[in-house]
Amino acid sequence: MNLLDQQPQAGKEQADGQTGPLGGIESGGGAVLQGKVELVLQGAGGSLIDTHGKALTPPKGWEFLPAGDAGLTRKVTAKTGVWRVQARMGRRMISKGIWAPAMIIAEARREVEAQRATEDYQKKRAGAQQRRERKQTEYEGEFFQAVRDYLAFAPHYLELEQAIAKAVTVHAVPVGSGTVARTAMIPIEERAAKAVIAWMRHRTTAYDSMAIARIKEERRQVRRMLAQRSVDLLRAYREGGEIGPDCPLQRAMGKGSPAREK
DSSP, rough: GGGGGGGOOOTTTTSSSSSOOOOEEEEEEEOTTOEEEEEEEEGGOOOOEEETOOOEEOOTEEEEEEEEEHHHHHHHHHOEEEEEEEEETTEEEEEEEEEHHHHHHHHHHHHHHHHSSSSSHHHHHHHHHHHHHHHHHHHHHHHHHHHHHHHHOOOGHHHHHHHHHHHHHHHSSTOOOOSGGOOOSOOOHHHHHHHHHHHHHHSSHHHHGGOOOOOHHHHHHHHHHHHHHHHHHHHHHHHHOOOOOOHHHHHTTTOOOOOOOO
């Protein structure tokens, strides 16, 4: 049910007989039905629509709180009903922020700022930051080794193996990178393999400049084709054969074909 279609609750009318879009009493022009979250979508030009495509207009006295401060957003949603705005990015839906009564957002912001100013909060935040950094450093090492295990080059190409593993790790593991290395849905071995192939697609092929027809599955097929080329190239390094000077992997790393150790 769209929140604009909900009926006022009996006994919840305010003095002027008006009710909020979430079916609760209005306060300062906004609904105050605690904990109610209604999903709305971002339409063309930043407009708002419901899940059925119907245009929406935020209630009087509401304002937009952009995503980015999870603590403040949680504080607001704990106090009142909100509209959570989502937008499509590629194949994913991402949160853009929330609409809520301006008075409640201001109240929540004051409370959050007061809490964050305390010494106890600062200590907890510093400790949490140290734990995150330590965890990130540990993961970087684990991922780097997983990439090397996947590459598994012949002994005389180990220097190149290490350089590629470092390049892939630096690209893939930063927090917020959005790469496959950041997902916990698949084993780290699979993450490493996918990250290498993705890195090679952009660094050793013409994928980024290809004119790919806007036909269903066409881009997926191109990616599969390039992935197979990358797998074949890696196999040559694993088998230890001679690699020509025009090798795209060598060019990507800014190296000439390495001399084989005797």
